[in-house]
Amino acid sequence: MKDELEFFDVETVPWRPDPLAPGVSERVLSREDDGDVGTRLARWAPGTETSGVIRHDYFEEVLLLEGSLHDITLDRTFRAGHFASRPPGMPHGPYRTVDGCTMLEIRNRSADAS
Structure with a gap:
């Protein structure tokens, strides 16, 4: 279970x-x-590129906040304001970013994966 947290300034959390x-x-x-x-x-640095298709066993929602991300498999570039919702097992990627990007990722367990 995730921690219980009230509003806090995300700027106080260091980038690692x-x-x-x-x-x-x-x-x-x-x-x-x-x-x-x-x-x-x-936060993806400019020039970052992943290899291989990604799959995972959790739900993932992603909102691009800044920059752009290119999906190599789909040959499509996504920009700030684009959103993805991926159920467990959904293939995605690989990706590259020329200018870098920042995204919000929310990952949750499947209800039947307890």
């Missing part, structure tokens, strides 16, 4: 390197102990 994604830093706003489920801001 994402240990699983070179070129990405994260500002974790809330997270379960397992580390997969939570809410974070993710």
